[in-house]
Each structure stands twice: as structure tokens, then as C-alpha cells.
Amino acid sequence: MLQRFLDPQVLHGISSLDLVAKTVVDGFVAGLHKSPDFGFSQEFAEYRAYTPGDDLRHVDWNLFARTERCYLKRYRGETNSQLTVLLDSSNSMKYTSHSVTKMDYARYVAASLFYLSIKNQRDPAGLIAFDDEVRNYIRPSTRAGQLYRLMAGLEQAEPAARTDFGKPMKYFQEFLRRRGIVLVISDFYEQPETIVKAIEPLRFHGSEVVLFHILDPKEIYPEMKGPAILVDMETEQKLEVIPDYVKTTYRAKMDNHLEQMRDRTRAAGMGYHLLETNKPLDRALTEYLSLRQSHGGM
Numbered sequence: 048m049l050q051r052f053l054d055p056q057v058l059h060g061i062s063s064l065d066l067v068a069k070t071v072v073d074g075f076v077a078g079l080h081k082s083p084d085f086g087f088s089q090e091f092a093e094y095r096a097y098t099p100g101d102d103l104r105h106v107d108w109n110l111f112a113r114t115e116r117c118y119l120k121r122y123r124g125e126t127n128s129q130l131t132v133l134l135d136s137s138n139s140m141k142y143t144s145h146s147v148t149k150m151d152y153a154r155y156v157a158a159s160l161f162y163l164s165i166k167n168q169r170d171p172a173g174l175i176a177f178d179d180e181v182r183n184y185i186r187p188s189t190r191a192g193q194l195y196r197l198m199a200g201l202e203q204a205e206p207a208a209r210t211d212f213g214k215p216m217k218y219f220q221e222f223l224r225r226r227g228i229v230l231v232i233s234d235f236y237e238q239p240e241t242i243v244k245a246i247e248p249l250r251f252h253g254s255e256v257v258l259f260h261i262l263d264p265k266e267i268y269p270e271m272k273g274p275a276i277l278v279d280m281e282t283e284q285k286l287e288v289i290p291d292y293v294k295t296t297y298r299a300k301m302d303n304h305l306e307q308m309r310d311r312t313r314a315a316g317m318g319y320h321l322l323e324t325n326k327p328l329d330r331a332l333t334e335y336l337s338l339r340q341s342h343g344g345m
Contacts, residue, residue, distance in 0.1 A: 053327035055147045068162035128339040129227030130164045130172040132157045137178040137210040138280045144265035152324040153232045154201045156331045161197045174200045177215035178208040209281040212245035226253035239307040257318035
């Protein structure tokens with residue numbers, strides 16, 4: 048049953064993105080059997096000083112009346128790990144070999160993480176959608192209506208233009224005032240060293256940075272029965288290929304790219320996970336909860 052709720056093919060039949068997120072997260076959380084390993088307990092733990100953007104519903108107003116200082120009640124399992132998702136919405140994200148495009152899969156991942164972050168964990172969450180420019184920025188928050196704003200931002204993130212990791216990363220650094228969890232969701236069609244160089248500075252503020260590499264299975268394991276022309280969806284460059292090229296040269300280049308992505312990101316202290324668009328979303332959700340737990344001191 049859990050597999051059904053996380054299957055991208057099943058999710059594709061659900062028209063509403065917020066309903067997709069609720070379906071995925073409810074099934075995922077139920078599958079955890081309320082494991083204490085992921086901090087779903089609601090036992091009171093301590094107070095935390097209020098910071099701009101926090102939900103005022105969690106303020107202890109009785110304490111404020113006595114001390115004139117604003118504090119929020121924290122519960123065990125509530126680490127207040129600020130989540131920011133940087134979503135690649137470039138043209139190459141339109142590709143699919145089945146019913147779910149890379150862009151749709153990326154939306155499912157991001158929507159589920161936002162729902163889990165805000166609804167289940169009460170963590171502030173924000174979004175940057177980018178291609179060769181920053182197309183949308185929604186500041187991390189838990190204020191009323193934030194989940195709706197994030198879902199709307201995901202819906203509006205239509206693939207366009209080329210990818211440029213430098214601009215959105217520099218833009219984000221200017222607004223990064225508080226450490227947290229930064230998730231970059233992309234198909235990462237760029238040289239691994241260029242990607243790492245652009246993203247690595249996000250770690251300098253103490254944030255945990257993880258790359259979710261979204262690829263269609265046919266991009267990793269292509270099948271070709273005869274000569275064909277491959278067209279780059281971002282540059283429109285064309286390349287005539289034969290089946291032998293796909294079986295040898297292409298596969299070798301793709302394997303090397305994935306290996307370099309994994310090795311270079313982890314050497315730089317960043318997390319890296321390959322997510323294929325025909326596979327369940329549970330790996331992304333589990334990774335987020337594990338990261339959030341490691342930020343328990345925030």
C-alpha cells in the first residue's frame with residue numbers, strides 16, 4: 048500500500064499538487080509506524096526565541112506577559128530546520144519517456160517535502176525556481192498560507208530557457224541569513240566541477256546542502272533500434288547517432304558523469320542522491336527527515 052502512495056505513475060493521475068503532497072506524506076508517515084527515530088513526538092521540550100517569519104500561533108503569550116520577551120514552545124521532534132528548495136525549471140526538465148516528466152517528478156518531490164516540513168514538522172520552508180535566471184523566490188516561513196504559496200510557486204515553475212547554476216546560487220547567498228537544509232533539485236546537465244563550485248558556498252553559513260539528481264530512466268539506460276538524431280532541449284544542438292554510440296560512448300559518458308557528480312559533491316561535504324522518475328519518492332522524504340534530525344540543535 049505504501050508503494051502505491053509513492054508511485055509517480057499513480058500520482059500523475061491526481062490533478063491537484065497539494066493533494067499529491069498530502070497523499071504521499073500521509074502514506075509515508077503511516078509507513079514509518081510513528082517511529083521515534085524521525086521525531087514525531089509532541090512532548091514539550093523547551094522554549095526557543097522568536098525570529099521573524101515564525102508562526103505566531105506557537106508563541107507562549109503567558110510567558111510574554113510575564114517577561115515581555117517573545118518565545119516559542121518547542122516540542123520533542125521539532126528542530127525548526129529551515130528548508131529551502133532550489134528547483135531547476137530549465138527546458139531539459141520537460142523530458143520524459145513515460146507519463147511523468149522530470150519537471151513533474153521534481154514538483155512531486157518538492158511539494159511532498161514542503162508538506163512534510165510545514166504540516167508535520169512545523170518548519171519554515173521556501174522556494175527558489177530558476178533556469179538561467181531566478182524566476183521566483185518565496186522566502187522561508189511558517190506563516191499562514193505559506194504552503195499554498197509554495198504549491199502555487201511549483202505550479203508556476205514551467206520549464207524554459209537554459210540552466211545557469213551561478214546566478215540562483217549567488218542570489219540565494221544574499222538572502223541566506225540562517226542555517227538550515229538546502230535541497231537543489233535538478234537534472235544537473237552541467238560539468239560536475241562547475242556545479243560544485245556554484246553550490247558549495249551555500250555550505251559556508253553552516254547549512255546542510257543536498258543535491259537530488261532527477262533523471263528519466265531512458266537517459267541513464269537509453270534504447271535505440273536504429274540511427275537517430277538527438278536534440279539538446281536547451282541549446283537545440285543536434286547530434287546524429289547510431290545504436291553502437293548509445294551502447295558504448297554515451298553509456299560511458301553518462302556513467303562517468305554520475306560518478307563524478309557523486310564523488311565531487313560528497314568530497315565537498317554535500318549530499319547527493321540520484322532519483323529516477325519511475326521510482327517511488329520515499330528516498331527523498333527519508334533523506335529530508337534524516338537531515339532534519341541532524342539539525343536538532345537549531
